[in-house]
Amino acid sequence: MSDKPEISIAGRRFIAALLLICAGLLVAEFIIHRHAYFALEATPLFFALFGFVAFCIVVGGGVLLRKLVMRAPDYFDGDDDA
Amino acid sequence: MLDAIFAIPGMMLILGALVVPLLPPFVRNYYMLALIAFSGWTVWQIAPGLHMTANLAGIDLILVRAEAITKPFALVFHIAAALNVIYAMHEDVKITATAGLAYAGAAIAALFAGDFLTLFIYWELTAFTSVFLVLAGNTARSMGAAMRYLLMQVASGVILLAGAVLLWRDGAGFAITALDATTPAGFCVLLAFGIKAAFPFLNGWLQDAYPEASVTGTVVLSAFTTKLSIYMLALCFAGLTPLIWVGAVMTLFPVFFAVIENDLRRVLAFSLNNQLGFMVVGIGVGTELALNGTVAHAFAHIIYKSLLFMSMGAVLFRTGTAKASELGGLWKQMPLTAIFCIIGAVSISSFPLFSGFVTKSLTIGATAKEGYFLVWMALIFASAGVLEHSGIKIPYFAFFGHDRKFKVKEAPLNMLIAMGIAAALCVIIGIFPQPLYALLPYEVKYDVWETGHVLGELQLLLFAVLAFVFLIVRGLYPPEIDSTVLNTDWLLRRALPRVVKGLAMPVLALWFGAVAWAQKTILTIFRISEETSRQSGLVSGIASTGAAAGIFLAVFALMLLARLFM
Incomplete structure (x- = not known):
């Protein structure tokens, strides 16, 4: 894991804007009706939660996969390529 | 003529x-x-x-x-x-x-x-x-x-x-x-x-x-x-149901590989594989909506994927590397390339108003309409995955992230023009999909702009971005490491040669044993034929040419195998 990075002023502004938009999307959830095909999809905030959790699973899955398939950069270099 | x-x-x-x-x-x-x-x-x-x-x-x-x-x-x-x-x-x-x-x-x-x-x-x-x-x-x-x-x-x-x-x-x-x-x-x-x-x-x-x-x-x-x-x-x-599952797997597995791959052009190759998955799902579902989705997605995808490869190509051309672990902060030196790359990134992530949204929505909508719940879940999960590797990782590690203080120029003019045209097409298709829809095999009745659908998509994507920010700020995002990520080509490159070599050892032992035995036998035959020919010519006739050709072929095949795998 990398250390906590220094966040630039531009980065802080980006994060502030993102938080604002996300808050707006949460509010919109209770104003706009989402047409749902599946029962689970109709759960309030389904897509917001799914997006956040899925992203974390993708990254977490990658970290686990690294243990299985990561090798040195020159792993194949000694092979006689036929 | x-x-x-x-x-x-x-x-x-x-x-x-x-x-x-x-x-x-x-x-x-x-x-x-x-x-x-x-x-x-x-x-x-x-x-x-x-x-x-x-x-x-x-x-x-x-x-x-x-x-x-x-x-x-x-x-x-x-x-x-x-x-x-x-x-x-x-x-x-x-x-x-x-x-x-x-x-x-x-x-x-x-x-x-x-x-x-x-x-x-x-x-x-x-x-x-x-x-x-x-x-x-x-x-x-x-x-x-x-x-x-x-x-x-x-x-x-x-x-x-x-x-x-x-x-x-x-x-x-x-x-x-x-x-x-x-x-x-x-x-x-x-x-x-x-x-x-x-x-x-x-x-x-x-x-x-x-x-x-x-x-x-x-x-x-x-x-x-x-x-x-x-x-x-x-x-x-079209309509071959197992393809739905094949496609779903294709959308999922490259996502995890793309997270840990360091070479950004290889990340895009995994991403390409994931995009093909969406198209294969559409073919498997096989309804009018689904096939429209596949064709439209292929059209939009060729352009934004090309744009992304062009932007990483420009980075490689200028800096000499496409490795995330060596890149960062290039937006100052290559601002236009960065903008074009981001347009490609938001297009492939299917943000509303960009080409991926008006095309991928058709396929995902088709799986929902036909009631394929698990496949639908897989596709929106994969959409969050696309956002991770193509939407965020590519632009973030090349143009932002750790500033490597490169002293390079912006991409050559012709590259910028090509990227500019591709980026313009991504935006035009995203805002005015009608001309593309008119080219599709069936009439498009699906409303991608339905407010609830746009809201759901924005929530999915922006909360995924939020997750990225959260992981980065907390220092939980895995660092980029220069490495080889094993993929299924390992089977061809490592496993198969090893198996063949393993099999070859006993075969070679048998071969040399057989050769030694054959030499001895042939010498014996010569000796006998010499002895008998003086009497009746019993064994001294002409051998079959077919057999000779067979032996020659066998030896040749063995040599070929030896060249390929040893």
């Missing part, structure tokens, strides 16, 4: 490519652009139906026929071919210019092939022309990757031919039509398409070869082969 040959779509580019090496660099590029424009204009006129047949030794060949989905593919192949020429204008490499044009021509001609024999010719031609683009990487690695690439591509062609012959034996003829995948013939054809469409476990060549090609070569490669295969799958196997 000659005008008949030129009337075959794409043939103009294949034959026109032969002149390319003779032209001076300045003329060459404009010649190729003019040729592509003219070819595009003639192909645009072709209405669906049968247009040219030939009879060769009693076999009916369908040289030109168009289906409802042919036009959008042919159009976007021409757009890609033109962008490729513009993107490569700064360089003077005859071999890739020639190969690239012929490759595009072969892919276009293949779209219009009406029988499997004609398709086979173009299928192999795309392999033999495109391999030069991998070779143009001009490194020891690209050399090896090119050979493995060619092996897989040619294997696909041979399997396709086997399928064609089996079809013919079954009395079905060679015509390209809907096939039954449970027959040996249908399965062979499916397998051949599956290799080039990078199905799970058949995908290794894609991530192996594409990132090893030259800066411009990778961009050319990204457009044609895999989408030609998607097109053929749609023609022959």
